[in-house]
Amino acid sequence: MSQTTNESPVEQFTTSLAEIEVDWTTTGLDDIESTLTALIESPAVGVELPIDGVTLPERVETNPDPTAIRTATTGVTPATLAIADYGSVVLESDPNGSELMSLFSGTHVVVIEESDIVGSMAEAFEALGPHLREERGDAIVATGASATSDMGALVRGVHGPKHVHIVIIES
Amino acid sequence: MSGKTSKRAKAAKIREILDTEGAAIETNTQGFNDDRYESVANLENYEALKDEARAIKEDAIERLPELIEELTAAVEANGGTVYLAEDAADANEYIESIAKDADADSVAKSKSMTTEELDVNEHLESAGVDVVETDLGEWVLQVAEEAPSHLVAPAIHKSRAEIADLFEDHFDPDVPLETAEDLTNFAREQLADQIADADVGMTGANFLTADSGTMALVTSEGNARKTVASADTHVAVAGVEKIIPSVEDLQPFVELIGRSGTGQDITSYISLLTPPIDAPTFNGDRLGDPDDREFHLVLVDNGRMAMREDDDLRETLYCIRCSACANSCANFQQVGGHAFGGETYTGGIATGWEAGIGGEESAEEFNDLCTGCSRCTEACPVKIDIPWINTVVRDRLNRGEDPDTFDHLVTGLTPDEEPAGLDLQKRFFGNFATVATLGSAFAPLSNWAAAAPPSRWIAEKLLGVDRRREMPKFTRGTLRKWAKGREPPADPEREVVLLADTYTNYMHVERGKAAIRTLEALDVEVHVADVTESGRAALSQGMIETAREHAETVADALEPHLEAGRDVVMVEPSDLAMLRNDYRRLLPEEAFDRLSTNSYEVLEYVFGRLENGADLDALADGDGEEIAYHSHCQQRTLGLAAHTEAILDEVGYDMVTSEVECCGMAGSFGFKQQYYDVSMAVGDDLREQFTTPETEDRRVVASGTSCHDQLTDLLDRPATHPVELIAPEEE
Structure with missing residues (x-):
């Protein structure tokens, strides 16, 4: 976990990602589609990003059936928040199926806007409190790949994704 | 069954x-x-x-x-x-x-x-x-x-x-x-x-x-x-x-x-x-x-609302089941939850959960595996006093179904406040101060007798004292006797009262003498208190009322010294932990606060004296001697290992330190027949650390009496208290 305070939130965030061995790419709004295309391995499913004028590459099925979700190689979903200290992203569980599409595939590609990166867990909860209380929503604070040590050594990729790739859209 | x-x-x-x-x-x-x-x-x-x-x-x-x-x-x-x-x-x-x-x-x-x-x-x-x-x-x-x-x-x-x-x-x-x-x-x-x-x-x-x-x-x-x-x-x-x-x-x-x-x-x-x-x-x-x-x-619910009403078990409900108390526990590290656990819950906090859900008996089989070493208390993210919960449940188990049962005949004959049915092993170790008084009075005869095969056999059968352990040796002269009539420093900067614990007063008298010489060399006048037993031995056996009696006696005996503006200094960390922490549960708040804020471990006190301008040269010179130091579990929880390490370094010793939570002896625990194997398994880590090529020739130094006994059994070289390493020779 990063403790250096003179770094910007995005620098702290990527420092933390490096510590937990999660890959990331920063990209501009104009390049988002090509960035994602390069990261996606088919079959892919995903949820459209809540950013005006941005659509997911055509290869990403945004209206998948349960079988497509369960057998996808890549899932692409937005995150609403990132926590720099921990390298965490906050994933919504919404009617669009974000939770399902971030959970079942081998690789999860998470898209976050730079302006949505906060420094600390306390800052994240300042946002999560009203959200959960007022909208009664669901949120997953996800940090790195799914993992277990139950089989005698650390293994990544258990019930959830084995690989996580974070795409940071520069403001 | x-x-x-x-x-x-x-x-x-x-x-x-x-x-x-x-x-x-x-x-x-x-x-x-x-x-x-x-x-x-x-x-x-x-x-x-x-x-x-x-x-x-x-x-x-x-x-x-x-x-x-x-x-x-x-x-x-x-x-x-x-x-x-x-x-x-x-x-x-x-x-x-x-x-x-x-x-x-x-x-x-x-x-x-x-x-x-x-x-x-x-x-x-x-x-x-x-x-x-x-x-x-x-x-x-x-x-x-x-x-x-x-x-x-x-x-x-x-x-x-x-x-x-x-x-x-x-x-x-x-x-x-x-x-x-x-x-x-x-x-x-x-x-x-x-x-x-x-x-x-x-x-x-x-x-x-x-x-x-x-x-x-x-x-x-x-x-x-x-x-x-x-x-x-x-x-x-x-x-x-x-x-x-x-x-x-x-x-x-x-x-x-x-x-x-x-x-x-x-x-x-x-x-x-x-x-x-x-x-x-x-x-x-x-x-x-x-x-x-x-x-x-x-x-x-399943018992939880009742736990909420129970002043001693209530804290268990703060538990977030993170497992820190298990992982930081030296005994748990050896045996895990199949021995150190009940029907459902495992580790130190399991006693609280099992007793709250299924009654005290549900914790009976494993409760004694908590030695009260206190290492879990700083690991617990909600700061639960887990050793206290274990002590309370042990006390309730000692008392059996009717908490007020007392056998007046037995009460008259035993020096404690415990019920008639108390396990003899617990009664023996809980009243060790009495044993020590007699042992010292009859030394060396008592040492020969205790070491003789029939005695060891009886001790094992009757009291469950493991035959493989070497019995502590009593000294004929006590520290108190030795200190009587010493000439104090001519113009002392401070006055202290040394609370010489049972071991320091009756057995490891050398460390007490070294403490007094050290303090005097730093212009401190030392009075030796008229009490020895802090109540630690009784508390560790779940004999809370007996421990309270000891606490009250200590408070009374120290009162005139505190009135006279003297600080309380102690050699044994587990006894200091009584005054600093456990007395909170045993004495009125005011008496506890007074003892707690005015008591010091001897090297902590030396550290303070040096910080306040006392002369380091008055202490013995380490001269680069290579030592291996093991601090005591409760000393570490009190945050006092650093003081000893700083002083030993300052006077010139070349030191390596152990990295274990506890030596495994933990007072009487390692002497008990049923726990000897766990105790030695815990100690094994310490033995390994002190027998590497880097450490095997180093002089062994330890702050706790039980650590001293354990290290002596684990290694083929003796252990010394740190104060003996810094004490100047007698003039």
Whole structure:
């Protein structure tokens, strides 16, 4: 976990990602589609990003059936928040199926806007409190790949994704 | 079957667990514990977060009835149901009714200790509903038909090879499973279809927030997420103590729970669900309406509301089941939860949980494995005084069914305040001060007699004192006698009263003499108190009333010294810990505060004198001598190891230090026949550290009396107290 305070939130965030061995790419709004295309391995499913004028590459099925979700190689979903200290992203569980599409595939590609990166867990909860209380929503604070040590050594990729790739859209 | 196991049978059971499960448990728990130190060191506001977490739990348990109502209203407003189950049977019947209403053949379950407490799997299966555990560790145990040995990592007692053999026998896989990755992939594939096919998803809840009806699930594998997302019906089972007021209150716990438990800064997933969740359902070949999801919260009392009324057990309800108390426990690191645990719960806090849920007897078999070393108290993220809970339950067990039973004849003949039926072993060790007084008066005769074969045989048969231990040697002259009539420094800067503990006064008199010479060399006038026993020995045997008597005697004896402006100095850390911490429970607040703030460990006092300008040259010169230093468990919890290390370094010793939580002797624990093997297994780590090529020739230095005894038994060289290394020669 990063403790250096003179770094910007995005620098702290990527420092933390490096510590937990999660890959990331920063990209501009104009390049988002090509960035994602390069990261996606088919079959892919995903949820459209809540950013005006941005659509997911055509290869990403945004209206998948349960079988497509369960057998996808890549899932692409937005995150609403990132926590720099921990390298965490906050994933919504919404009617669009974000939770399902971030959970079942081998690789999860998470898209976050730079302006949505906060420094600390306390800052994240300042946002999560009203959200959960007022909208009664669901949120997953996800940090790195799914993992277990139950089989005698650390293994990544258990019930959830084995690989996580974070795409940071520069403001 | 008899409820009580004999000392010999218990020794045999522990020996077997040490042989079969000890190695895997040691590697895993010590790994967690090392990672915990590293992870919390990186957390700037660690202490403040613990205080905050503690305050939230204190407030929540205080206001629990109100929070239950608030939470119920929130969950119902969200479209879920809440059922408050009085006990396990009540909860199980209700859960069965949900399964029946959902027309369920199968339930997928993510890991939950509370459902273990209820035996919900057995109940559902007897009702014809299949249950599959989806956490890999729990699943391994389900296949092996074994009980969890750890709160967080339930199959911690199994090595990779054992799991591979188990899968081989049970599933006969096409390709041999060798690596952890092979085993994980195999388990995932086995479980994927079962999760997909389950009609009900059952989870626990690490926390519930009353303001929103949100539940937090702390996991790493992703099985809880899948369990909830895959089935239309979600049942969460949680003890009532899991409720906290608001979503924001989750923050300190989210930052502390992974670090405190397995030493991860954060686990992979913290699910903050306000169920029924908003995800679409899996509805055959298409996604279904999120509104079709159902949610049922089962809040479990099962003794908890009564624990809330119990001044000594209440703190247990603050527990977040992180497993820090188990991982930081030297004994647990050797034997794990199959020895150090009850029906459901494991580790130091298990005594509180088992006693609260099933009555004190449920903790009887394992309660004595807590030696009161106190290493768990600083590891606990909600600062529970776990040793105290163990002591209280031990005391209640000593007293039996009627807490007021006293045999007046026995009371007249024994120097304690304990009931007639008290175990002789406990009575012997709890009253060791009396033994020491007699032993010293009749030394060396008493030493020869104690060492003679018939005595050792009797001691083992009658008192359960292990024959393999060397008995402490009494000295004919006491420290008090030696100190009488000494010439004080001509113009002392300070005056202190030395509370010479039982060991320092009667047995290890040399360290007392060294303490006095050292203090005098630093212009301190030393008075030796008229009391020796702090009550530590009695307290460690769960003899609280006897310990209170000792505390009162100490307070009375020290009062004139405190009035005269003297500081209290002590040599033995475990006795200092009594005055600094445990007397809080035994004396009126004012008396406790006075003793607590004015008492010092001898090297801590020396450190303070030097800080205030005393002359370092007055002390003996270390002259680069190579030493290996082991600080005492309670000394470390008091934050006082650093003072000794600083001084030894300052006067010129070349020092390496041990890295263990406890030496394994822990007062009388290692002398007890039933615990000798655990004690030596704990000590083995220390022995290894002090017999490497780098350390094997170093002089052994230790601050605690029991550490001294243990090190003497472990190594073929003697141990010295640090004060003897800095004391100037007698002029």
